[in-house]
Amino acid sequence: MGAVYLWQSRPTSHPLPPPAPIAAPHTSANRPTATVMVHVTGKVRTPGVYTLPAGARVTDALKAAGGLRDGAHPGVLNLARRLLDGEQLAVGTKPASQPPGAITTSPLDPTATVIDLNTATIAQLEQLPGVGEVLATRIATYRDTQGGFRSIDQLKEVSGIGDRKFADLKDKVRI
Template sequence: MTVHVTGKIHKPGVYQLPSGSRVTDAVTAAGGVSRGASTGSLNLARRLIDGEQIVVGGAAGQAAPGSPITDPAASAVLDLNSATTDQLEQLPGVGEVLAARIAEFRNSHGGFATVEQLREVSGIGPRKFDELKARVRV
């Protein structure tokens, strides 16, 4: 997975981390927090989502200047064919059971060819699909 670490950090930049990595891993990869900076606004134990931005030393929910992202975990777009069940659970209205159903559908059908195939997963009706379609990709 790829994440962007910025803010009050020794080596801001884009980093490749293993799937399942946590915010603390991204901070460590970027050389750690700059002297005097606080990580109080970050949940260092939270699992990372591919493509998100971690802002160190900012206010809770703060994004880098010019960035439209205010909560990276809430606005990241997940790839249905590579997201872990933990990542799928971060989607609105998706819990452990539905995440497992999405993963099972993916495994038994050789992956998702289109986002619309989510409608074929048990537990995803029209309303749930409308909530999810802008948050996922194939």
């Protein structure tokens, strides 16, 4: 009798149900949206403000604006660059020695430089105190993946920037 009981109480396997499909990600108020909004102006067929998917490139914004006008050239624009939310693309402008507005002076101290986090190059970010090539690259990568900085406090979210480094940088940058 004991053998029958042991035989009937042995574990049996049951197949698992198929996995449920993965739902599309949803956007919450705390996460960046999946779009960028850019203002395209200058020598394009239809200047205006356009909403494009996050990760869109300058060339995508030009297409959204109807393309270049006849005989126009994109000027100094890097057509392969990812767009930042809220930026303006001036098409067919004369070249500048640096991105417009990337480096300015402080109104309180005209000798102090203030760097725009959303438009500065890696080389310009390296001019900040205590920022080398690696940290400048991290700042630029964070900016590109997050759709730009919306607040200077977001610098604290960049790997390698703690409270002390942030205190050194906050008066030397702007958005």
